[in-house]
Amino acid sequence: MNRNRQKGKFKLLDKYKAITFFWLCSIILCSIWYGFVTHKNSTYYKIESEIADENRITDANSKENTDYGDVEVNNFMGLKIVHLDLKGAPPKISYFKQLFPLLASLGATGLLIEYEDMFPYYKTLANVSSLEAYSLKEIETVNKLAQLSNLLIIPLIPTIGHLGFILKLEEFKSLRAIPEYPHVICPNNKKSFAIIFAMIDQIIKAHPRIQMIHIGANEVHYIAQCGTEDDSYPIKNTKYQIFLTHMTTIARYIRKKYSNLRILMYDDQLRNISPDELKLSEISSLVEPVVWKYSTDVYTDLGPSLWHMYKNIFPKLWISSAFKGATGSNKYLTEVTHHLENHRSWLYIISELKEKTKLEGIILTGRQRYDHFSVLCELLPVSLPSLALCLRLLQGYDDSPLSPPTEVAKLLECEQPYGLLGPAFGTPRCSYPGGDILESILRFHQIQQDFENIIQNDRYKGWMNDYNFKFSFSNPRIVETLFNHLQRLSFDLTEVDEEISHALEKIYYNSTVEEWRTSFLLPLANRINEILKKKSHLLSSTHWPRKPFYHR
Known part of the structure; x- marks a missing residue:
């Protein structure tokens, strides 16, 4: 490759660092705004403890990328x-x-x-x-x-x-x-x-x-x-x-x-x-x-x-x-x-x-x-x-990374251009053929994230451990709160299941609808239901024996 062009790339490094900084700030502000709007009325976020951060899985082979900031963007003629x-x-x-x-x-x-x-x-x-x-x-x-x-x-x-x-x-x-x-x-x-x-x-x-x-x-x-x-x-x-x-x-x-x-x-x-x-x-x-x-x-x-x-x-x-x-x-x-x-x-x-x-x-x-x-x-x-x-x-x-993709949003008939960049920016609400599938799956994604937040929550880990279930021994107030959140998730997931199935049936054969549900939606439903089944057992006791439960 041309070494002079490589040198020119590094001369522009400071300029693109500044652009990157503003771009990242924009993403962070949008993410905070979306998180507030999406969750402020949610029953799930009210759990009284810090939610463990959900680490985003990235490509295990990822590496520091080449800086493409000085690429002259032309129409690819091929x-x-x-x-x-x-x-x-x-x-x-x-x-x-x-x-x-x-x-x-x-x-x-x-x-x-x-x-x-x-x-x-x-x-x-x-x-x-x-x-x-x-x-x-x-x-x-x-x-x-x-x-x-x-x-x-x-x-x-x-x-x-x-x-x-x-x-x-x-x-x-x-x-x-x-x-x-x-x-x-x-x-x-x-x-x-x-x-x-x-x-x-x-x-x-x-x-x-x-x-x-x-x-x-x-x-x-x-x-x-x-x-x-x-x-x-x-x-x-x-x-x-x-x-x-x-x-x-x-x-x-x-x-x-x-x-x-x-x-x-x-x-x-x-x-x-x-x-x-x-x-x-x-x-x-x-x-x-x-x-x-x-x-x-x-x-x-x-x-x-x-x-x-x-x-x-x-x-x-x-x-x-x-x-x-x-x-x-x-x-x-x-x-x-x-x-x-x-x-x-x-x-x-x-x-x-x-x-x-x-x-x-x-x-x-x-x-x-x-x-x-x-x-x-x-x-x-x-x-x-x-x-x-x-x-x-x-x-x-x-297009500037600081601006929403408005032209693409027009072509796809989307109300929220920023939503095209990913779930962190909200839902795009598009009317292109199959756009309702995207909307339904984004809603499913939110439910899945809420579930992961609950089971990673300090209170779930501390009061709904295998130890708690084994001896029916836990704090009823905390357990009831957690089960209420899970029950609400179960109701919402049932609703989304119908929504996704209806959207998929317009485009795909039934075999695809069932494969998607079996691969993604039903495993989450099963995980939630398995926990809900334990509710009566965990809350069955109104009084508890003296410790220890494990005897010599």
Whole structure:
């Protein structure tokens, strides 16, 4: 990277320290105001003791970030592709009629659609499809809706890793690279290629107007030589050679049969392969790597040498950020500030590379599950404010961090712009498609925080300990107060359960509604109810024996 620019960055350090100071003051004042408004009428905050601070869990790998204060913010001229991850919480087709025009108005130019088991496979793949998979007619509707909003469609087809939706099945378990793990397919088995090619052919046929296809290849956590002599291709020895042979075989198949298609592929496996091996494999003439990183300091995490290697090998490059699904596998609210920092970090790299490397586009990733077996993370409607703010940043709008995001609030029809930045600033009260889901989940989040505050409270710990329950021995006044707060939480949670279910049912199938409730809401309800069941036991005594309760 340019050392002179680095020096200029430090010259402006004092200026940005001042801006950061005022920004932090603004956040603190807003947080105090919101806390007062939200809790002043709450019965939960009245517990007569100090509430233990709830430490916010942050990324264990977080580090001091690069200062991006002097980045010249320009409109990123490449394609802006929004990832639709359908391997979790696939919306009803009717939702796309509302969603696609909104995405276009926010600045998106295309969609990376990861169908996984929501595609209606047939013939040898018939059993791969979910029982709720879209029909081919519905896929045709998706194509038409995207075209009406001038959105490109790029199907994402996993071709080595992330194949759990196929390899979990009895009929395909023999194709696993490691028999116990249904994530990576055997890369040198002839039957593996037959399955992958069939999947590619069926998805391409259902999308006759596409110009690009993405063949995945990310997070291949292990690679193994597998298969018998009868059903395997001869392969080379190193894991990188096995990987390159597999991916070039797939890319050549697509290039030969669909010569007009550009082929995208995630880059994380390429990073550790030597330039000579990459050139020898001829992969540079077949695919366009998508360099992905979802952290807040992409420059430090990837390092400058990667870009030097790639620009000398690949004529075209893509990058991939995240607008959701990158801060925890079971998060239900999006950490907007994390994703904005991720995009600012990418903008810094874009600024540095603009004279050296052409970037074709950016994929704004929105994982809905981390893999086929994991639980849901943030739902798409919950994360639309994050997506809108990230797209605005990519379009060159240098909004002041001291000001509320009013322009995005207008696009999303939100009454409280500050609320778009996260729950610490209140609820945004938005009317965009699915905005009621965000409002309901924010209310659930408040109940969950109130519950955690109660059980971390000094009085709960001191008078509702296992010792107290064991001997039905506690202070009735304190116990009754705590149980009253918990009972109120239980009532509110029942109300929110109905509210969330109703909001989700408008967009999602019942299976998604029940999965979300089972993953997030019901565990909290069960914890509260388990405590409430102990009330009569703990308050059953009107007189108590002499101590000690434990005898020699």
